Amino acid sequence: MWHCRCILSTQAPVQRYMKCVEYDLPETKTFMKNPFMKRRKVMKKNSFRKTLKVIAAAALSAVMAFTAACPAFAATENTDSGKTYSITIDNTNSQVSIAGKTYKAYKLFNATDAAKDTSDTNAAITYTPIDGLNLSYAADGTTYQGNNLISYLSTLKDNSDELNTFASTIYKNYIANGKMSETGSVTVPANTEKATIDNLTNGYYLVYGTASSHGNEVVAAVTLTTLSRNATVAPKLGTPTLTKQIKHNDAEQGTEWGNYGDNQIGDTIEYRTITSVPILTGFTHYTYTIHDEMSNGLTYQKDAKMYLDDKKTQPVDAQYYTVAGSPSANDTFTVSVDMVKLAKAYNLSAGAKLYTYYTAVLNQNAKIHSANNPNTAYLQYSSNPYDDSQTVNTPQKTVYDWTFHVDVTKTDAKGNQIEGATFNLLSTKGDTSTKYIFIDNEADGGIHTYTIAPDQQAAAKLLADKTVTSYTDPDTNITYTNTIVAGKVKINGLDDVKEYYLHEAGAPAGYNALTEDLKIVLTASPANADGSSANVSATVTGADSNHSVLSSEANSIAFNVVNNSGSLLPSTGGIGTTIFTIIGICLMAGAAVLLITKKRMANKTK
Structure with a gap:
């Protein structure tokens, strides 16, 4: 049985410790085996007391290290002249709430003292096993129980792996499986961060918390005696983010x-x-x-x-x-x-x-x-x-x-959709060697869909090796092409801010192709704070007026590419119509001359 006269100290906000000022041992046969007993007979009284104070301080500091080493709480001991014992859980972390969380206190050892009141700071404290609890713990091939267990704990260092292993084993072997019943418990009320476990008796306690949002954890170990009837524990609720x-x-x-x-x-x-x-x-x-x-x-x-x-x-x-x-x-x-x-x-x-x-x-x-x-x-x-x-x-x-898309419709001057035009999408204006390669998704709801191929180099090499503009891979059944055939098409997989150029490679029969590439630039921005919605618009420009943007919708942009028919656009560098006029005049003159000659010959014959 351990007896010590102790003063509780709160000099450190996280770590509690006990300063022993006197240590008395019972006169038993067991004590006779203590190596310090023989020295007691020849020591002076003061020298003996001084020596044992050092031993007791070291031993009980190690025992209380179990209290200080609690992983999730820092405990501060308070003195109170009341007759009840309690543990208050007080959350000061504004980032995490303990409202609704339940805390339970489990008594591991008795802790009694001989103090008449809180002013009797030199009163001895006795730690003893609890009858019927029979705590048992094995370490290094030795099983510790009762006072031997307390002695073992006194050898452990603060926050050591051995101490944490002990606490883990007690939790698993006695608390988690229900072998140890709680001495008291409290559920933190809603809209508050503080609650007290009341009606406790003096002793050494393990505090255990449970909540579905934070899991279960052993949160503190505290001692309640006449010298320290009320303990406050502040949860360290900082969780990783x-x-x-x-x-x-x-x-x-x-x-x-x-x-x-x-x-x-x-x-x-x-x-x-x-x-x-x-x-x-x-x-x-x-x-x-x-x-x-x-x-x-x-x-x-x-x-x-x-x-x-x-x-x-x-x-x-x-x-x-x-x-x-x-x-x-x-x-x-x-x-x-x-x-x-x-x-x-x-x-x-x-x-x-x-x-x-x-x-x-x-x-x-x-x-x-x-x-x-x-x-x-x-x-x-x-x-x-x-x-x-x-x-x-x-x-x-x-x-x-x-990623975004554009919808392109090929029309005549009256807005009627026409078929048979072919386009390339270029990354550089006027440079057809910068054609994008597409996955041809064929018609979907009347709209032919082309999706930019993820690996442009591999797809371009495939078409070049085959010397074709379209090829279906027999292994994947994916059709790659560098040519867009309109009608009405959807081009998928575009980025905003990048510049794309729509080049008309061939116009439908009877229609005139665009004389210059159309520049397409998309502009996008988040529509809400988390970026889960976006807005997009388009700017389409070119050297001629044969296109028009139909809409700039929230989920697409669409525009027409217009081809004219029925007349030729002005051009230069050809032979023109003058020669044909001259030939016509000459033919007419020749015909007139021939006619007059025939008439004269006819008159002479008469």
Whole structure:
């Protein structure tokens, strides 16, 4: 049995400790085995007391280190002259709420003192096992129970792995399976961040909290005695966070990284997540997994890498994280971090940032505006240092990538749709070597659809090798073409701000082709704060007036390309009509001369 006369100190806001001023041991046979007993007979009384004070202080400081090492709470002891004992949970973190959360107190040991009132600070405190509880703990091949268990705890250091393992084992073996009943509990009322567990008896307590939003966790260990009837614990509720961002390829948007981007099909899109280092006190293992899900229009490039900075100058060694592709139906990939080792290796404290960068290609399955191509991520993290199976997910964060289309209708001067015109879409005005290659999706609802091929080089090489303008790959059944045939067509997969040039390669029979390429520029902007909706408009310009923009709708832009028929446009460099006039005059003159000659001959004959 342990006896000590103690003074409680609150000099440090997070760590509580006890300063022992006197230590008495019972006169038992067991004590006779103490190596200090023989010295007691020859020591002077004051010298003996001084020596034992040092021993007691060291032992009980280690015991109370279990209290101070509580991972999720910092405890402050208060003195009170009342006759009841209580533990108050007081959340001062404005970022996280504990409203609705339930806290339970479990008594591990008795803790009694001989103090008459709170002014009797030299009164001895006795820690004893609780009858019927029979706490048992095995470490290093030895099983500890009762007073031996208290003795073992006195050898452990603050925040040590051994101490955390002990707390984990007590939780699993006695609390989680219901072998230990709570001494008291409280549910924090709505709209408040403070609650008190009342009607407790003096003793050494483990406080345990549970809530569906934060998981279950052991949150504090406190001592209640006459000298300290009321304890206040302040939850350390700082949880890791995740921010998801996409890099915009348009400098005019003002912000390079945000929640909105737009691209041409085939572009490589840059993404990143920014996550924070959690509070790791009490954890020997910490689940920290980034889950990332890409929509069908995005092809992950399997290049995720983690950095300590946003400039990508401080890469995290690959031994501290693992990237796994397609681990589940909902995940494109995950990044699992050995957080305890990582934080130790780089001396990272809670709140430090980790940056994970990766890319995706916008593919032919991309949704075309007014639909978008989302990329969603969340962080799965540990919620209980004593139970690895208990994890919580951060809220999902989503960013959006957009790609656009134009609708082109070939008409005559009266606005009637005509068929048979052929076009190329160029990236450089007048240069037909810069033709875009398309996936020919054939007619859909009367509109022939052409989607920009994601790999332009491969598609162009395929057509060049075959010396054709259109080719169907027998393996994929995808038809590639560099020629748009109108009627009415839809061109999918365009980016905003880029300049596109519509070149009329051939006009329908009886119609005149455009004399110059039409310049098409799309302008897009987010329609709401999170970027999940976008507006787009078009500007179409050319050297002639044979086109008109019909509409600039919220989900498309459409315009007509007009061909004239029935007359030739003015031209130069030809032989003109003068020669034909001269020939006509000559023929007429010759005919007149011939007629007169015949008449004269006829008259002579008469």
